[in-house]
Each structure stands twice: as C-alpha cells, then as structure tokens.
Amino acid sequence: MAIGHFVGRIALVTGAGSGIGRATCAALSREGASIVAADRDEKNAKLTIQSLKDNAKNISVEVDVKDSSSVQRMFEEVKKHFQKPPSVIVNSAGITRDSFLLKMEESHFDDVINVNLKGTFLVIQTAAKALIDANMSDGASIVNIASIVGVHGNIGQANYSSSKAGVEALTKTAAKELSKFGIRCNAVVPGFIESPMTESVPEKVKLMVQAQIMLGRFGKPEEVAEVISFLASNRSSYINGASIEVTGGCRL
Numbered sequence: 001m002a003i004g005h006f007v008g009r010i011a012l013v014t015g016a017g018s019g020i021g022r023a024t025c026a027a028l029s030r031e032g033a034s035i036v037a038a039d040r041d042e043k044n045a046k047l048t049i050q051s052l053k054d055n056a057k058n059i060s061v062e063v064d065v066k067d068s069s070s071v072q073r074m075f076e077e078v079k080k081h082f083q084k085p086p087s088v089i090v091n092s093a094g095i096t097r098d099s100f101l102l103k104m105e106e107s108h109f110d111d112v113i114n115v116n117l118k119g120t121f122l123v124i125q126t127a128a129k130a131l132i133d134a135n136m137s138d139g140a141s142i143v144n145i146a147s148i149v150g151v152h153g154n155i156g157q158a159n160y161s162s163s164k165a166g167v168e169a170l171t172k173t174a175a176k177e178l179s180k181f182g183i184r185c186n187a188v189v190p191g192f193i194e195s196p197m198t199e200s201v202p203e204k205v206k207l208m209v210q211a212q213i214m215l216g217r218f219g220k221p222e223e224v225a226e227v228i229s230f231l232a233s234n235r236s237s238y239i240n241g242a243s244i245e246v247t248g249g250c251r252l
C-alpha cells in the first residue's frame with residue numbers, strides 16, 4: 001500500500017505530458033495520489049501515465065486549457081471516472097512565442113496570454129466550482145506555475161513575462177476569494193529549468209543566463225516538482241497566496 005501525503009486524493013496536472021508537469025505527476029504519484037495527467041498532447045500525457053508505478057488508479061485526458069468547453073469536458077471526465085473532483089490542481093500547461101517587442105505578432109501575444117493566463121484562470125474556476133458543488137473544497141490546494149521572468153521581465157518575452165506576472169496576481173486573488181471555502185492557492189516561480197521549453201535557447205544565451213544563477217546551472221524539473229508537491233500537500237497548510245522562487249538563486 002502506498003504511504004504518503006496524497007493517499008486517497010486525486011491530483012490533476014495540466015501540461016502533464018512534458019517537463020515540470022510530468023515530473024510533478026511522478027512526485028505526487030510517489031506520495032500516493034491518483035493522477036489525472038492532462039495535456040493538449042494526449043500521446044505524451046499517456047506516456048507520463050505509463051511511466052508511473054501503481055498505474056491502475058491514474059488516467060490521462062486531452063485538454064486545451066485555453067478553451068472553456070474543453071476544460072469543462074476534462075472535469076466531467078474526471079468526475080465520471082473517480083466520482084469526485086480532484087482536490088489537488090497543478091497548472092503547468094504553458095507555451096512561449098518569443099520575439100522582440102517591436103517585431104512581436106499580435107497573434108503570438110494573444111496565444112501566450114490565452115494559454116498561460118486565461119488557461120490557468122479557467123482551470124482554477126472550473127476546479128473550484130466542482131469542489132464547492134461536491135462539498136469537497138476544504139483542504140484542496142491549487143498550485144500555479146509562474147516564472148522569474150514575470151518578476152523581472154526578459155528580452156524577447158513581452159508576451160510570456162506579462163502572462164506569468166498575471167499568473168502571480170491571479171494566484172493572490174484566487175487565494176483571497178477561495179480561502180473561505182478552504183481552498184489554498186499558491187504559485188511556484190521557477191527560474192531556468194531544463195525542459196523542452198528551454199531546449200531551443202541558443203548555447204550562447206544559456207551560458208549568459210547560467211552566469212546569473214548563483215548555483216551556476218539550470219534547474220531540473222524534479223527540483224520544481226518537489227516544491228509543487230510541498231505546496232499541494234497539507235505540509236504547507238499555512239501557506240496561502242504565496243509565490244515561492246525555485247531559481248537556484250537568480251541575480252537577473
């Protein structure tokens with residue numbers, strides 16, 4: 001039998017097909033959670049589920065977080081399968097569409113805001129409604145993924161940095177509004193993490209970034225997942241509306 005902080009709990013992770021989302025599924029599963037691995041790329045979400053041990057209690061779901069009906073369908077699928085809503089929600093779905101501000105296409109600004117910020121809002125709203133309707137909100141925990149570039153700004157990321165600053169503000173507002181139902185909402189603020197999202201960063205830029213990190217290296221998805229797991233669990237029962245940096249010490 002699994003022993004851990006999430007035994008008997010359902011954890012829904014968006015962006016679960018890759019990087020930080022996939023590592024989060026592994027961390028929560030290790031601690032006994034039933035995992036809902038949700039991603040726009042269902043094939044990768046399935047691979048995440050296959051990589052977990054104790055697999056019978058986990059499912060993968062296809063979702064496009066920027067589309068409210070798709071988010072709605074995802075929660076209906078979870079309810080059909082588990083007969084209750086998830087009480088751990090991790091919003092890890094995210095995209096980049098980098099270019100200099102003077103050259104940025106309007107559609108690339110909209111795409112990033114829609115997935116990273118609106119998508120996080122839609123999942124929070126739908127999850128909270130489902131939990132309150134089921135009388136299961138007390139003790140629930142929502143963890144959003146912001147970014148250090150949302151705190152300091154970053155050349156080439158007018159869209160992404162704005163979306164992530166928005167995620168932090170959304171997190172604080174959600175904490176204020178949902179705490180009366182017993183739902184906590186916090187954000188992790190990663191620095192530069194090795195994942196498909198950062199693979200395309202040119203080597204020269206990677207070296208420049210590393211020079212600004214006290215630990216002198218990019219982080220690993222597992223190092224972010226550990227903090228997400230802590231915020232999702234009752235171990236962090238008095239942390240609410242907070243943003244926790246996981247950057248290796250960033251001097252940006």
Ligand SMILES: NC(=O)c1ccc[n+]([C@@H]2O[C@H](COP(=O)([O-])OP(=O)(O)OC[C@H]3O[C@@H](n4cnc5c(N)ncnc54)[C@H](O)[C@@H]3O)[C@@H](O)[C@H]2O)c1
Nearest residue numbers: 015017018019020040064065093094147190192193195197
């Ligand atoms: N990697 C980093 O350095 C870093 C730093 C700070 C914050 N973050 C944030 O952490 C989160 C995870 O990033 P990652 O590094 O694992 O990236 P990743 O690209 O490896 O994974 C992102 C996942 O989100 C999914 N996704 C994209 N759009 C979606 C949509 N509309 N609906 C559902 N799923 C969608 C993708 O299919 C992918 O599986 C993102 O929000 C990202 O912005 C990453």
